Amino acid sequence: MRGRDRTVTVKTSVTIRREAQEVYRFWRDFSNLPRFMQRIESVTVNAAGRSHWCARGPAGAKVEWEADIVTDRPGDRISWRSREDATIVNHGAVLFRPASRGRGTEVHLTVGFEPPGGAIAAKILRLFDAVPEQQLKNDLRRLKQILETGEITRSDASIHRGTHSARPPAMKELPNVEGTVQS
Amino acid sequence: MKANCWYGKRDVRVEDVPDPQILNARDAIVQVTSTAICGSDLHLYNAFIPTLERGDILGHEFMGEVVEVGAGVTNLKVGDRVVVPFPIACGACTACSEGSWSLCENSNPNAWMAEKLWGHSPAGLFGYSHMLGGYAGGQAEYARVPFADVGPLKIPEGLTDEQVLFLSDIFPTGYMGAEMCSITRGDVIAVWGAGPVGQFAIASAKMLGAERVVAIDRFPYRLRLAEQKAGATDTINYEETDVYDALMELTGGRGPDACIDAVGMEAHAPNFMYGMDRVKQSIMLETDRPLALRQAIRACKNGGTISVIGVYGGFIDQFPMGAIVNRSLTLKSGQCHVHRYLKPLLERIQKGEIDPSFVVTHTLPLEEAARGYDMFVNKTDDCEKVVLKTSSAFGKQVKRPTPGQA
Numbered sequence: 001m002r003g004r005d006r007t008v009t010v011k012t013s014v015t016i017r018r019e020a021q022e023v024y025r026f027w028r029d030f031s032n033l034p035r036f037m038q039r040i041e042s043v044t045v046n047a048a049g050r051s052h053w054c055a056r057g058p059a060g061a062k063v064e065w066e067a068d069i070v071t072d073r074p075g076d077r078i079s080w081r082s083r084e085d086a087t088i089v090n091h092g093a094v095l096f097r098p099a100s101r102g103r104g105t106e107v108h109l110t111v112g113f114e115p116p117g118g119a120i121a122a123k124i125l126r127l128f129d130a131v132p133e134q135q136l137k138n139d140l141r142r143l144k145q146i147l148e149t150g151e152i153t154r155s156d157a158s159i160h161r162g163t164h165s166a167r168p169p170a171m172k173e174l175p176n177v178e179g180t181v182q183s
Numbered sequence: 184m185k186a187n188c189w190y191g192k193r194d195v196r197v198e199d200v201p202d203p204q205i206l207n208a209r210d211a212i213v214q215v216t217s218t219a220i221c222g223s224d225l226h227l228y229n230a231f232i233p234t235l236e237r238g239d240i241l242g243h244e245f246m247g248e249v250v251e252v253g254a255g256v257t258n259l260k261v262g263d264r265v266v267v268p269f270p271i272a273c274g275a276c277t278a279c280s281e282g283s284w285s286l287c288e289n290s291n292p293n294a295w296m297a298e299k300l301w302g303h304s305p306a307g308l309f310g311y312s313h314m315l316g317g318y319a320g321g322q323a324e325y326a327r328v329p330f331a332d333v334g335p336l337k338i339p340e341g342l343t344d345e346q347v348l349f350l351s352d353i354f355p356t357g358y359m360g361a362e363m364c365s366i367t368r369g370d371v372i373a374v375w376g377a378g379p380v381g382q383f384a385i386a387s388a389k390m391l392g393a394e395r396v397v398a399i400d401r402f403p404y405r406l407r408l409a410e411q412k413a414g415a416t417d418t419i420n421y422e423e424t425d426v427y428d429a430l431m432e433l434t435g436g437r438g439p440d441a442c443i444d445a446v447g448m449e450a451h452a453p454n455f456m457y458g459m460d461r462v463k464q465s466i467m468l469e470t471d472r473p474l475a476l477r478q479a480i481r482a483c484k485n486g487g488t489i490s491v492i493g494v495y496g497g498f499i500d501q502f503p504m505g506a507i508v509n510r511s512l513t514l515k516s517g518q519c520h521v522h523r524y525l526k527p528l529l530e531r532i533q534k535g536e537i538d539p540s541f542v543v544t545h546t547l548p549l550e551e552a553a554r555g556y557d558m559f560v561n562k563t564d565d566c567e568k569v570v571l572k573t574s575s576a577f578g579k580q581v582k583r584p585t586p587g588q589a
């Protein structure tokens with residue numbers, strides 16, 4: 001979605017069979033984000049609560065920024081916003097809502113950013129695959145796998161970057177990072 | 184290890200591939216003793232299911248001995264003899280907790296692909312395309328089994344592979360097909376397709392109390408098996424008899440109480456519609472040929488149930504929705520929730536209520552998988568079900584290369 005103010009907003013959601021508090025706690029520790037968010041390489045948080053984000057796109061483009069927490073309501077929502085001087089002004093919010101019939105917690109994620117225009121904009125857009133909604137949805141699916149099953153589910157083909165036949169990897173192809181590697 | 188790999192339409196080859204390794208803590212590695220070729224494999228073999236890659240290992244019906252377990256598997260140990268259900272299920276998501284194992288929300292790492300085609304993704308399956316997970320299949324000497332603390336069923340002593348192998352798929356599938364008919368005593372059930380799945384649907388319908396079970400196919404040897412072994416009370420050869428007329432005759436004009444489609448997307452028919460559907464399928468106007476399904480809907484009694492266990496992949500044309508609405512028909516379907524049925528059906532086998540090995544007509548070494556596929560797809564040599572044996576089944580211990588040398 002591209003608003004009049006040039007902000008690109010992407011929304012997606014997933015339902016996780018865990019208590020809202022548990023999902024909140026996992027997310028609130030930002031160092032967990034790279035475990036399931038494919039394009040986020042690292043998030044480090046300093047003593048003052050400011051986070052430093054490092055993201056890498058499919059073509060290898062690397063972008064870094066600093067962000068502050070805007071809202072922090074345990075078990076309910078977390079939102080963050082990049083500092084004004086960031087190369088990409090961006091923000092995110094995640095809401096935790098109880099799902100009906102005790103089916104756990106709905107996780108609603110909204111991520112928005114303002115492409116600054118020019119060469120940097122192109123670089124930023126390369127952070128996302130063709131469909132950013134898809135990418136974020138896949139991220140949330142991996143979060144669900146971790147919280148419900150303890151790990152990211154791997155198949156013979158999904159551990160490889162790009163297409164690969166469904167047959168066991170040779171020893172040298174064995175992955176050493178958590179999660180699936182998609183191009 | 185040796186594994187049966189897909190290379191394109193009607194082209195499978197047994198090749199040397201790396202041995203599977205533990206990739207998740209809840210994995211186990213099973214040394215396969217017996218593995219079967221399924222009608223579902225034929226949809227892959229005939230290239231009707233999208234997102235296969237050259238070199239994919241096929242097979243989802245397999246059993247064997249546990250040779251390695253991941254750190255997260257405490258209920259299995261090396262040496263256990265197990266049958267593995269074909270859907271991969273985590274046991275922790277809402278679908279699994281509700282018993283809808285083939286709809287597991289966590290076992291398909293490529294869920295987004297299935298979501299594009301079907302709106303939502305079902306569970307990942309062994310050896311069944313990338314859109315359903317990209318998992319190597321079980322037509323191999325070894326198989327990696329994810330969520331091994333949830334799926335595999337330990338087999339007690341005294342039962343042969345052939346007696347329990349089909350718990351992995353076709354026995355539970357046929358059983359679920361019959362169960363979805365909500366059979367009450369005295370019911371007449373018609374089953375389209377006398378393949379292995381149809382045979383177990385027939386046998387299960389009898390076990391669940393149907394009075395008459397009608398088998399419909401065109402191969403006399405399959406109809407004979409249905410009558411002599413599965414317990415069909417009547418058979419209809421659709422090449423010789425009009426199916427609708429024959430069913431009305433058998434039911435005093437009411438139609439069967441429930442109809443089971445155990446044929447699926449590659450149905451055949453000796454008439455004009457078949458030609459039309461084949462043409463449409465070849466130019467992708469429809470992806471599946473629903474000939475048996477249309478017939479089942481037409482014949483079913485008012486207010487009856489259509490139970491679809493034959494597999495469809497995409498879209499069908501000329502779907503008789505009018506009959507469903509105006510005649511209050513119920514359509515039920517699904518990939519089998521195998522885990523649900525493992526224990527109860529194993530008990531029936533142990534009690535001697537059924538011996539599933541009756542469907543096996545051919546036992547071949549894994550190396551001859553291609554010949555097995557060819558016989559099974561062309562229904563030659565009165566082929567009903569092919570079981571492939573690895574060399575370990577003949578007591579020959581195949582040495583696993585140590586990791587690093589694969």
Ligand SMILES: NC(=O)c1ccc[n+]([C@@H]2O[C@H](COP(=O)([O-])OP(=O)(O)OC[C@H]3O[C@@H](n4cnc5c(N)ncnc54)[C@H](O)[C@@H]3O)[C@@H](O)[C@H]2O)c1
Pocket residue numbers: 221222223224225226352353356375376377378379380381399400401402405421445446447448449450451452474475491492493494495517518519567
């Ligand atoms: N739902 C599940 O979980 C599940 C599991 C396993 C198999 N299946 C599906 O079940 C189906 C049957 O599998 P199978 O192993 O028995 O395969 P199969 O090919 O041996 O049997 C199919 C039978 O249908 C007959 N047939 C074809 N057209 C017909 C028609 N118009 N009317 C009546 N019979 C017709 C064929 O002659 C054949 O005997 C396949 O679609 C397979 O994918 C589903």
Ligand SMILES: [Zn+2]
Pocket residue numbers: 221222223224243244269352353
């Ligand atoms: Zn099968």
Ligand SMILES: [Zn+2]
Pocket residue numbers: 272273274275276277278279280286287288289290
């Ligand atoms: Zn599950």
